[in-house]
Amino acid sequence: MPAKPPGKGGWDAQSWLYLRSAVQIIAFLGFIILSLNASQVLMGLDPLAMLANLIASHRFELLSVIAFVPIALALIFGRAWCGWLCPLGTTLEWFPFTKWLKKQGKLPDWWRSVKYILLVAIIAAAVFSNLTLLVLGPLTIMVRTFAAAVWPALDFITGAVESALYNIQPLQESVGHFDSLVRPLLLPTDPLYYRDGLLFASVFAVIVLLNLAAERFWCRYICPLGAFYGLLSKISLVRRRVNQSCVRCKLCEDACPTGTIRRDRDCASDPGECVMCLKCMDACPCSTSDFGLVSSPTPFNSYDPGKRQLFLGIGAAALLAVLFRLNPLAARPKQRAIRPPGATENDMAAKCIRCGECIKACPTAAIQPSRVEEGAETYWTPVLVPRTGFCQYSCNACGQACPVAAIPPLPLAEKKVTPIGRAFIDRGRCLPWSENTPCIVCEEMCPVPQKAIILDTVEAETGNGSRITLQRPTVVPGRCIGCGLCEYKCPVGGEAAIRVQA
Amino acid sequence: MTEFSRRDFLRFSLVGLGALLAAKFINACAPPQVAPALAPATAPAPVIPPSEQTGTTAAKFPDLVVVRKGDPESLARKTLELLGGMKRFVKKGDNVIIKPNIGPAMRTYEYAATTNPWLVAAVVKLCLEAGAGKVRVMDKPFSGSAESGFVNSGIREQVEKAGGVIELMSHLKYVATDIPLGKDIKKWDIYEDIVKADVLINMPIAKQHSASRLTLGMKNLMGTINSAQMFHTNLHQRIADLASRVRPTLTIVDAIRILTANGPTGGNLKDVKQLDTVIAGTDIVAVDSYCTSLFGLRPEDVPYIVIAAAMGLGSSSLDSLVIKEASGAG
Structure with missing residues (x-):
C-alpha cells in the first residue's frame, strides 16, 4: 500500500498523486469502519500510545505487535504514515483553506521542536506512570471525536430528518425502511447522549482551523506521533532527492504542505518533516526531484531535538506528574468516579491511552469521558454516568474493546459479579x-x-x-x-x- | 476535479431547504387528521364477529383455554385448535404483530424472565399457516438493547427460523395516542404499528412482580409504550387504562416455566417453576384472572385486574366463564 519510490521510467507524478488520494480515501474509510466497531486494531496502529502504555504499565500488550507495521513503514518510507494513512492528516489535507491561507514561511522554524518536546514529555511522563498527555495523540483525537461528537451528531441529524419526514404520510413506510437499514448497523436504535461532545468537536475544529496559519500546522508543529515518526525518518531508506540540475525555481517550495522545502537550502527537505506527499514531484517542471534510496546521514536542523528539548520535555513531564498528584481526590479514592467493570483508578492513570474506544463500544452510553473534577490526571478516561446510561448486565463490550486492558477483558460471567x-x-x-x-x-x-x-x-x-x-x-x-x-x-x-x- | 464552490454550496443548500419546506407545505395541505390517525377509539374491541363473542354463542368457543403437558409447539397447536383455529383470528394477508415479553434483555429462556422462544415461533408458524401477510415480533426491553434481548432470549433465532420478522422498535413510531376510556392517563406515546395492526397477539410470560404482583397479559402491554417507568406512581390504574386502548386480538400466556420470585428480571433457577402450561383467550382480563391461580392467588389480589374488570374491559369472575382444559401431549 505505501509509496513505492517512483522510478525514472515508472509512473508520472500525477499518477502517484492519484494513487495517494485513493490510499487516503481507503485508509479513512478503514478508520471509519474500525471506529464504528470500536476495534482494538485501530489503536494498535499507534506506536506512540502503545510504547507509552508499555513504559507506564510495565506490561506488554500482544496488540502492540501491530505497531511494528507502521514503525517498519517509517523506517523505509519516513513519515508516509502522515501523508498517506493518518486519518487526522487526511482530514487536515481535505481542509487546506488555500484561499485564506496567509503566505507561508513566516512561522519561526523553532516551533517545529514543540512536537519533539511533547514527544519527550509523553515518554518521560510514562516513566512516572502518567499518560495524561496522550489526549494529544492524533488517533486518540480522531477516535474520541468520532465516538462522542461525530457519530452522535450524525445520529441526531438523521433522527431529526427522519422524524420530520415521518410526519408526511406517503413517506412513512420508506422512512421506516431507511431507519431499519441504518439502525442498529450504523447508528444506535435509541438516541445516545454524550457530554462534552461540543468540547471534542471544538478541539477538533481548532486543529483544523490551525490550517489557516500554515498548511498541516498540526503535523508540522504539534503532533507527537508525527515527531515519533520524524525521528525514525532521519534514518529511513527512501527519501526525497534533489538532483544537481535543479534551477531553484521555488515551485516545489510553494507546493510543499509542511514547508520543509527551502530554496535557501538548495531546495532540500528534512525527512523528519516530509510527509511523502509527492506534491513537489508534481510541481517540479524539470523533474529534478524524486524519491529514492538515500544512505547519507540527515543533516541536523536547529529545531531537531537536542539537550534543551530533552530537558524541557522531561522537566515538564515531572512537573505535571507532581502537580496532578496534589489532587485532594487522591486521598479519598472512594469519592471518585465510577469506572468501567474491573478497572481501577490506577489503571486509568497508568494504562488508559485515552482513545475512547470504550465510549464507542458501550451500547448504552453509560461510559462517558471523565472531567477534570473527576481527577485532572485521568482527564478524558472512561467513567460511568448512570443518569446518561446504565451498565448493561450481560455486556462486557468495553473490556473487549479496550486495546490496552485498562478495562480488563472480563468474561461475561465474571463481569456480572464485579x-x-x-x-x-x-x-x-x-x-x-x-x-x-x-x-x-x-x-x-x-x-x-x-x-x-x-x-x-x-x-x-x-x-x-x-x-x-x-x-x-x-x-x-x-x-x-x-x-x-x-x-x-x-x-x-x-x-x-x-x-x-x- | 471540479471545485465545489461556495456558490454551489449555497445553491445546493437552498434547493435542499426548499425541498424540505415544500414537503412541510404539502404535508400541511393534506386533509387534516385527527391526531393520531388511528382506529376510532370508540370501537376498541378486536374484530371478531358478534356471533363468536362471549355470551352470544357461549357453546361455540370457550372463553378460556388451558392446555397442559407437551412441548411448546404442541401446546400452541392444541391451544389454537380449542379456540377455533388461527383462521378465526388471522385472515389472509393480515398484518400480524406478536408481542412477547423480553423485558429483561439479559436472560436466556431458562430463567423464565422472557417468553419461551419455541412457543413464540409456534404461534408465528400458525399465523403464517393461516395466511398472514407478515408476522412481526417486537418488544422494547427495559434493561438493555433490543438487539441483545432478542439474541439472549433465543427469540430471534426461533422466530426467524419460523419465518417471522424481528422488529427493533423504532423511536420514530411512538405516537401520542388518545386513551378515551382512560381514567388516569388520557394520552400516552404508544407504538403506532401495534395500534394499527390487523391482529395483535399478546404473549406474556407469567412472572412475579413486586408492584403489580404479577406480570401477565395486561402488564405485558407496557412494552408497547414510551417512558414506561412513569407509570409506576399509579401503576394499576394506568395498566388498566392502557389495556383499554391497546386491545390484543388474542392473549396467550406462557406458563411453561414461571418465575415465582425476584421478578420481573429473575436470574435464579431456584425461583423458576416448570408447569408446561399455556393459557389463552380473547378476553385479556379473563386470561389474567385465571393466571393468578398459577401463583396461588385470586383475581382480586391483583388490583389492575379488579380495576380493568370494573372498567368493563373483560370478566374476572372465573365461575361464569367457559373454560376448556386439555392436554397438549399425544
Missing part, C-alpha cells in the same frame, strides 16, 4: 420515602439474580388524609454491583433519588 459501585437511596427525594407516592421502579429494574433492592410494605398517610399501603425500597449492600440501571430509570426528575457511587 461491583463497580453501590447504590444509595436519597430518602429526601425518593417518592415513597419523601411524599408517600407509590413507586418501585428501582426494585423492578434491579438485574441481579437476588434483588439488591428490597421493598418494605408500610401503611402511610397521604396529603389528603387518606391512608394507603405502599412499598419503600432499601438497598442490600452485598448484592448491589452498581450497574446504575436503578439510577437511570428513577422517575424523579433531575438528580435521581437513587444514586450509584464508586
Whole structure:
C-alpha cells in the first residue's frame, strides 16, 4: 500500500498523486469502519500510545505487535504514515483553506521542536506512570471525536430528518425502511447522549482551523506521533532527492504542505518533516526531484531535538506528574468516579491511552469521558454516568474493546459479579420515602439474580388524609454491583433519588 | 476535479431547504387528521364477529383455554385448535404483530424472565399457516438493547427460523395516542404499528412482580409504550387504562416455566417453576384472572385486574366463564 519510490521510467507524478488520494480515501474509510466497531486494531496502529502504555504499565500488550507495521513503514518510507494513512492528516489535507491561507514561511522554524518536546514529555511522563498527555495523540483525537461528537451528531441529524419526514404520510413506510437499514448497523436504535461532545468537536475544529496559519500546522508543529515518526525518518531508506540540475525555481517550495522545502537550502527537505506527499514531484517542471534510496546521514536542523528539548520535555513531564498528584481526590479514592467493570483508578492513570474506544463500544452510553473534577490526571478516561446510561448486565463490550486492558477483558460471567459501585437511596427525594407516592421502579429494574433492592410494605398517610399501603425500597449492600440501571430509570426528575457511587 | 464552490454550496443548500419546506407545505395541505390517525377509539374491541363473542354463542368457543403437558409447539397447536383455529383470528394477508415479553434483555429462556422462544415461533408458524401477510415480533426491553434481548432470549433465532420478522422498535413510531376510556392517563406515546395492526397477539410470560404482583397479559402491554417507568406512581390504574386502548386480538400466556420470585428480571433457577402450561383467550382480563391461580392467588389480589374488570374491559369472575382444559401431549 505505501509509496513505492517512483522510478525514472515508472509512473508520472500525477499518477502517484492519484494513487495517494485513493490510499487516503481507503485508509479513512478503514478508520471509519474500525471506529464504528470500536476495534482494538485501530489503536494498535499507534506506536506512540502503545510504547507509552508499555513504559507506564510495565506490561506488554500482544496488540502492540501491530505497531511494528507502521514503525517498519517509517523506517523505509519516513513519515508516509502522515501523508498517506493518518486519518487526522487526511482530514487536515481535505481542509487546506488555500484561499485564506496567509503566505507561508513566516512561522519561526523553532516551533517545529514543540512536537519533539511533547514527544519527550509523553515518554518521560510514562516513566512516572502518567499518560495524561496522550489526549494529544492524533488517533486518540480522531477516535474520541468520532465516538462522542461525530457519530452522535450524525445520529441526531438523521433522527431529526427522519422524524420530520415521518410526519408526511406517503413517506412513512420508506422512512421506516431507511431507519431499519441504518439502525442498529450504523447508528444506535435509541438516541445516545454524550457530554462534552461540543468540547471534542471544538478541539477538533481548532486543529483544523490551525490550517489557516500554515498548511498541516498540526503535523508540522504539534503532533507527537508525527515527531515519533520524524525521528525514525532521519534514518529511513527512501527519501526525497534533489538532483544537481535543479534551477531553484521555488515551485516545489510553494507546493510543499509542511514547508520543509527551502530554496535557501538548495531546495532540500528534512525527512523528519516530509510527509511523502509527492506534491513537489508534481510541481517540479524539470523533474529534478524524486524519491529514492538515500544512505547519507540527515543533516541536523536547529529545531531537531537536542539537550534543551530533552530537558524541557522531561522537566515538564515531572512537573505535571507532581502537580496532578496534589489532587485532594487522591486521598479519598472512594469519592471518585465510577469506572468501567474491573478497572481501577490506577489503571486509568497508568494504562488508559485515552482513545475512547470504550465510549464507542458501550451500547448504552453509560461510559462517558471523565472531567477534570473527576481527577485532572485521568482527564478524558472512561467513567460511568448512570443518569446518561446504565451498565448493561450481560455486556462486557468495553473490556473487549479496550486495546490496552485498562478495562480488563472480563468474561461475561465474571463481569456480572464485579461491583463497580453501590447504590444509595436519597430518602429526601425518593417518592415513597419523601411524599408517600407509590413507586418501585428501582426494585423492578434491579438485574441481579437476588434483588439488591428490597421493598418494605408500610401503611402511610397521604396529603389528603387518606391512608394507603405502599412499598419503600432499601438497598442490600452485598448484592448491589452498581450497574446504575436503578439510577437511570428513577422517575424523579433531575438528580435521581437513587444514586450509584464508586 | 471540479471545485465545489461556495456558490454551489449555497445553491445546493437552498434547493435542499426548499425541498424540505415544500414537503412541510404539502404535508400541511393534506386533509387534516385527527391526531393520531388511528382506529376510532370508540370501537376498541378486536374484530371478531358478534356471533363468536362471549355470551352470544357461549357453546361455540370457550372463553378460556388451558392446555397442559407437551412441548411448546404442541401446546400452541392444541391451544389454537380449542379456540377455533388461527383462521378465526388471522385472515389472509393480515398484518400480524406478536408481542412477547423480553423485558429483561439479559436472560436466556431458562430463567423464565422472557417468553419461551419455541412457543413464540409456534404461534408465528400458525399465523403464517393461516395466511398472514407478515408476522412481526417486537418488544422494547427495559434493561438493555433490543438487539441483545432478542439474541439472549433465543427469540430471534426461533422466530426467524419460523419465518417471522424481528422488529427493533423504532423511536420514530411512538405516537401520542388518545386513551378515551382512560381514567388516569388520557394520552400516552404508544407504538403506532401495534395500534394499527390487523391482529395483535399478546404473549406474556407469567412472572412475579413486586408492584403489580404479577406480570401477565395486561402488564405485558407496557412494552408497547414510551417512558414506561412513569407509570409506576399509579401503576394499576394506568395498566388498566392502557389495556383499554391497546386491545390484543388474542392473549396467550406462557406458563411453561414461571418465575415465582425476584421478578420481573429473575436470574435464579431456584425461583423458576416448570408447569408446561399455556393459557389463552380473547378476553385479556379473563386470561389474567385465571393466571393468578398459577401463583396461588385470586383475581382480586391483583388490583389492575379488579380495576380493568370494573372498567368493563373483560370478566374476572372465573365461575361464569367457559373454560376448556386439555392436554397438549399425544
